[in-house]
Amino acid sequence: HQLRLAMEEASGQDMNWFFNQWYFNAGHPKISIDYAWDESAKTQKVTLKQTQAGDPFTLPMAIDVYTGANKKRYQVTFKDAVQTFTFASATKPDLVNVDADKVLLAEKDDHKSLAEFAFQYAHAPLFMDRLEAIEAAGKNKKDAEGAKVLLSALNDKYYTLRMQAIDSIAADDSELFKTAMPAIQKLATSDPNTLVQAQAISIIGGNKNAADLALFKKGLESKSYAVQGSSLMALALQQPEEALTVARALEKDNKASLTQAIAFVYSKFGSEKELPFITEKFTAMSAQEQIEMIPAYVNILGKVSDINELKKGVDLVKAIGLKYKSYGYNKYVTNFLLQLKKQKQGDQAALSYTDSAIDELK
Secondary structure (H helix, E strand, O other), X not given: OHHHHHHHHHHOOXXXXXXXXXXXXXXXXXXXXXXXXXXXXXXXXXXXXXXXXXXXXXXXXXXXEEXXXXXXXXXXXXXXXXXXXXEEXXXXXXXXXXXXXXXXXXEEEEOOOHHHHHHHHHHOOOXXXXXXXXXXXXXXXXXXXXXXXXXXXXXXXXXXXXXXXXXXXXXXXXXXXXXXXXXXXXXXXXXXXHHHHHHHHHHHHOOOOHHHHHHHHHHOOOOOHHHHHHHHHHHHHHOHHHHHHHHHHHHHOOOHHHHHHHHHHHHHXXXXXXXXXXXXXXXXXXXXXXXXXXXXXXXXXXXXXXXXXXXXXXXXXXXXXXXXXXXXXXXHHHHHHHHXXXXXXXXXXXXXXXXXXXXXXX
């Protein structure tokens, strides 16, 4: 009640609608956004539809209309299932930015053109403006406008958007990836954010190019665990024995992604003598870190000859699957235990124990 009074005093409005929809109604808004320019009437129309079940929400918002460097803001209230807002403009706008302050707690299906998203990336001021444009560009990488946005975003002022651009470029477009590689190389060596460096190194590592080995070895000297981890993984793809030696040297000081990388190298190229390190780290990790490490942990269990050590490991991962069964992690763990069975063909004691764990996870 006090919160309502404070909001009403600040806004000068009756706020019953706000509390009724956000505190008492179920669900959240789902909005479809369409645009239509009328050249003869010199008007820009924006049609908004609320597609969620139930009554429409009342959604006050700003709409910015851009024509070149000029921007005009309109304050509107979207409260019906379908509403069309009309704005006069001497020429066709370059961008109509609905929810310009990016404050709506809603799912938006925004039917802007790629050119409009590109304009949004270049001119709209907010982080979410740029993220929306990068996501749209990532779905249209073969289009020149999409590629241009992604290449520009490699130098975005927000490090998370630089990471988003790297991911989008590296996903599946070889031509764009080739074009972007010099910029990604630069990010790997000199980006001010070590998470961006680490991600760039990971992407470069996938090329398995011997010319990049110097980059990875330099990354191993970083003070960042993330950069060290990516560098170790990249090195392992080309020089697994050297990576194994480096991993052993890094045992004395490692956390987070570096620990995961060491576990991967041990799992892939090591032997059962590395199991104590992995088990010690695994048991001290958070639940999310353990889930991420399960593939490497179970793989090294497949190299273990001591049935008692194998049982301890199977019990550890089984406990995670049971604890988070409601989230489907029993099936996740089961998949890796089935792989363990393939590794332990011929070892009846190991197969029997693993089968029992799989049964418990059903």
